[in-house]
Amino acid sequence: MIKIFKKHENFIYSLTAIVLAFLVGSVLIHLSGFSVIKAYSALFDGAFGNVFNLTQTFMNTIPLIFTGLAVAIGFKSGLFNIGGEGQMYLGAFATAIAAIYLNFLPGYILIPLVLIIGGLAGSIWSFLPGYLKAKTGAHEVVTTIMMNYIGILITSYLLLKYFKENSPIPQTVLIPESARLPELIEYSRLTWAIFIAIFVIIIIDIFFKRTKLGYKIQTVGENRSAAEYAGINSNKMMVLSMMISGFVAGLAGATIVMGVLHRFITNFSPGYGFTGIAVAVLGKNKPWGVLFAAFLFGALQTGGITMQLFAKIPMDLMVVIQGLVILFVAAPILIKKLLRK
Amino acid sequence: MHEILDVIFNINTFSAAIRISVPLVFAAIGGVFSERAGIINLGLEGMLLAGAFAGVLGSYLTGNPYIGVLFAIICGAFIGFIFALFTIKFEANHVVAGVGLNILLLGITTWLMQILWGSRGTSVNVTGLNEITIPVLSSIPVLGKLFGSHNILVYLMFIVVIISWIILFKTPFGLRLRVIGEHQEAADTLGIKIRKIQYTSLIFSGILCGLGGAYLSLGHLNWFSMNMSAGRGYMALAANIFGGWNPLGAFGASYLFAYTDALQMRMQALNLNVPNEIIQMIPYILTILVLAGAMIRSRPPAGLGKHYKTNR
């Protein structure tokens, strides 16, 4: 028993933290005059209650997996990439444009191709902060924040100037069928993107655990002096990890375009890039941890819809609970103290 | 061309930049005090938002905006304390705690707004802060235009910049704080009461953010609006870093952001032959250029982000 506890210590703490967050949340729900049981059963039902709801949970999880991974990858080389949002916009934009202009290609070429194009667009957007950090020491937190604003503005400019659909909506035309990711279940919008996400998790996991390049990037993050001592070019590694990070953030945009929206539309993101920070740290910067955290967030988000619709409880309480989950998971000592009592 | 020069050197642009910079400056200096205490502060955004909310709440309940400011201060202090509790006592990862705090406060303020005012979007209008005109100063040509007439928080901001600098570099508290930010164990061996100073510093950080938020909701406007901080906390974090973890630097960086933003607003209306989006990018591009080019290589406090475990 104790052994099992020791082995899964962190997991148990995280779980307790989540429970605790819900407990505090229930106090708030009660205080605002709602039934706690009704609220949480609506939440649970909304997130997992039936196949459709479950698919929506997964759908909401996917972009968070990518942006969470992106932040985690940055952290591996010691860089804090707050620029996921901008990188994702570039990825989404490039994917949509490429898909529209390359519509003559068959699906089996087009899908991987535009996916990669989306990733590369994200990479390009993360290159500059990485490069400036390596060359001039410009702090990546500052530069990535700025690149977010620039990225969102630039996609909007290019869209309206050159690629807009003929309608009052700031969006491209629909991408061709051949570039769309097939749905797993009809009407669910849960597509092959989930497999792409899991595939990327596996790749990143192997990359950092098994490959030399992953080892080198991680060494730079853990101890830059030691990395240099070992003959690792830390500047190169930082730029590279930023670019990989940007690539994955770009995939977030690409899969939304290819799987959900089927076009690029301005303002499509409710801040996936920023939520990615929370997802990454909640997942302890580990690829599978990111999956867990993203799923938690996706479930809260989706369940919140039902909670709002049918239990009439404001969505914002869901946001409060999300915040509490993050705070409590971040503080295992608090949980330890509570558990001991 | 001369139109552009006109706005660049226009006194109004400089004066608008003062107004725009206020919440940034408060929050950025809040960032300085937090990070000098070794605590990375991503929670500035949420603290600003909470301050804005508390300010409106205070004014709503009492009809007196100055009591609103007091509410914002108390609220900021409380949140600063909670943040300190999590990051210091419970050894939470600073980045996570900051992000968590932001999400939590966004949720709480929106939720409370619905309970209090029945709307998710905006609160009712409350009494805001009046402009105070300083008799002699306001009649001097340029200075009068820049500094002559503002609400109290703007003047307070200038005082805070100077006082913060003095606190940080001239007082025992500041010296101890700098020691802590660099090397907590060393501070401990010097008999410095680390925790007391860290908590004080973070509470101060929260208070400053509260003031910045109050400026947004009571000084600049007179209502609260969901998520009205709109990313200013992140910009403030950037200004704190850009300004080299120094109150004067943070002020300079905030003012630069604000000035370029004011400039951008004016240039949009000039009907230049430049795409509007490009004009809107000016503040961000300029920041990157200055940061990359100016070779301002200030190091972060050496102990930033670390937890110090005593064996007591």
Add this chain to the structure above:
Amino acid sequence: ATGGLGDKSFNDAAMEGMKMAKENYAIEYDHAEPSAITEYETYLVQFANSKKYDLIISIGFDQADALTKISERFPKQNFAIIDMVVFNPNVASYVYKEQERGFMVGYASALMTIKTDDVRINEDKLVGVIGGMKIPLIDANIAGFMSGVNYANNGVKAIHSYVNHWADPAKGKELTLSMYEQGADIVWGAAGRSGLGVINAAKEKNFYAIGADSDQGYLAPENVLTNGMKRVDNTVSIAIKDVIDGKFEGKIYSLGLKEDALGYSINLLPEDVIKELEIAKEKIIAGEIVIPATIEEVK
């Protein structure tokens, strides 16, 4: 939609329409505020699946894709959408000729800004319009505004800029102040919740603001000159009534001055200006004045 409830403008007007219908026709309604574009579909499915609702209304242009799919999937369910067209037999689409109201308030501004005996009016012949974000729908309003100003042909010029945020009133206010400093004494805010900052600025510095969508005059009775009205409330209410009366039709309603769905409100407008506006309005309805819907065309 963009900006969310509490904008005292577009979204709140739609809500108002629901409340009106509830009072007049004794209906029940639920509402939801999605926080992301990807969520629209989820919400629509949840509503449609429950089979409780006689009509589901999508407020805002960015719901078109979601509604297209869902209305195909639930052919028996009645839907309505505002600000965009969905070509399905079970969807009533309500779109507005945005440029028409832009024209009216633009024309009004141009006529007003030369009345320099008003303390709120300065010597400069300059008026402004502030958009929330640079998107075609907003640009149609701006284009209408500029055309209206040009139509007055009295040497008045129009400037325009964007907040780049639907819900940052502080920035909306600063942007307005910058226009005021540049000489504009009448500024129209078409910017969701950011637009509240426009009115606040006018009140503080005592010049004219023009509201959007609903009558925002109560926010600053001395300074809101008029409003670029968009009677979303009426539209919503009418759509509901149609369903009740069994007259629901899945067609496109293109609304404008003619239908009284767009227009201006009187507020502080003087008689002579109103007279001119009414003349122009007749001409627009008669098709004698054609208003471009993009800024490029105006230039």
Add this chain to the structure above:
Amino acid sequence: MNIIEFRSITKKFGDFIANDKIDLIIKKGEIHCLLGENGAGKTTLMNNLFGLYNPEEGEIFLREKPCKIDNPHKAIELGLGMIHQHFMLIDRLTTTENIIAGEEPLKNGLVDMKKAREQVKQISDNYHLAVKTDEKIENISVGEQQRVEILKVLYRKAEILIFDEPTAVLTPQEVNDLFTTLKELKARGKTIIFITHKLEETMNISDRVTVLRKGKVIGTVNTCDTSPKELARMMVGREVLLNVNKEKCNIGDNVLEVKDLSLTGKHNNLLLKNINISIRKGEIVGIAGVSGNGQLELEECIAGLRKVTSGTIIMNGEDITHIPTGIRRKRGLSHIPSDRLKRGLVSSYDLAKNIILGNQDSFTKNGFLQKKDINEYCKKVMEKFDVRCQSLNDTVDNLSGGNQQKLVIGRELSTDPKFILAAQPTRGVDVGAIEFIHNNLLEMRKKNKAILLISAELEELLSLADRILVIYEGEIVSKKNKYTKEELGLLMAGKKVPKGKMKELEERLRND
């Protein structure tokens, strides 16, 4: 009077007992030495006294009254002062700021820097501890840093001073100066606890000695009643050979040549000036010098971690001046870095990941790390170099300092290098480990490797090196095969050996 009395003090870290029922008495006005191997628990005991740790059991009596010292603040109030093993200084602050922080003189509520400077100056004059009052710590030498540490304690009017291994980083002359200071402090009635590994120093300075081993007190003796040999036995628990056996070796071709190497710093200051070194196969060349005189820079230039300003470095006939570190390593460079935790190890990595640090390429196939090979190799190295740990998956920060160092050395000596750059290879490790490391270096010499040994330990240089170069302020000031200890000490401190004395020294050498 018994100024301090430890009664049955026990301190645990988790299950590990660092101090095990320690009983110890310190008398007022004495210099009391604490002796013991790495990890014996010396620092831990003192940290208990200074309020940094709270012991699980036991009591401390101060001036014959029981005292609960639960934080350093209280300790300072009670007249305790501690000069820590790892300096507790803030690089970016000035010496004065470092000294006064926490106890600042005030004027109108602000720090009175003028008065602070005067006070510091006064104490430093009083005790002959010269420091530049307005210089940042990062710009002063280690010796001066230590003086700052002592001033910090004196500034706080400490009556009882604890010195934790203060001599590890000092030159013999600086050690002499320090001892003068200690004697002066003692003369003024202060009590001193002095921690060291070095037997000779103990014999020199102390009144009484207490030896700790594995967290327990082995015994307390009067210094005049004991000998180094006996102390060594008490420390280690067995006989220790204090000298190494060095065999004659065949010296071969040049392996490394450094020609006219110069390096300028950020502020255009000369850090290294025209350095010339050549090392042949089967030879150990030593670089002696007080730390801060360019050794670190020289080490980094040769390793490729720093760009040289002018000059060339040639290894095996190839100009490697502008070749990156990684390639140098592939061409046969091995490097034992002077700062193992900063450079040589990634403390959050496990042993296996550390064993490939710098050799990662040789364990890679198609871009993938070969886990099995790595683990096998790791096991082999650990056995050969006696690295003690629980498992290969232990992270390095769970190893003791000595084991960490053995890990680095094992890794660097196992790659069949041509040239070994060994910087401070025994820094901070105990007698037993030193013996082991020295033997390994000599083994390498026997295998015809060329070795550059940079060290601050004179004994080490004198017993291992075939030739010694002395570096002072970035310049090689002397090059010879044989030195006496005194001579080396003088040269390291930048002093010329007086002519008359030179003859006498040479005489002595010949007689040795």
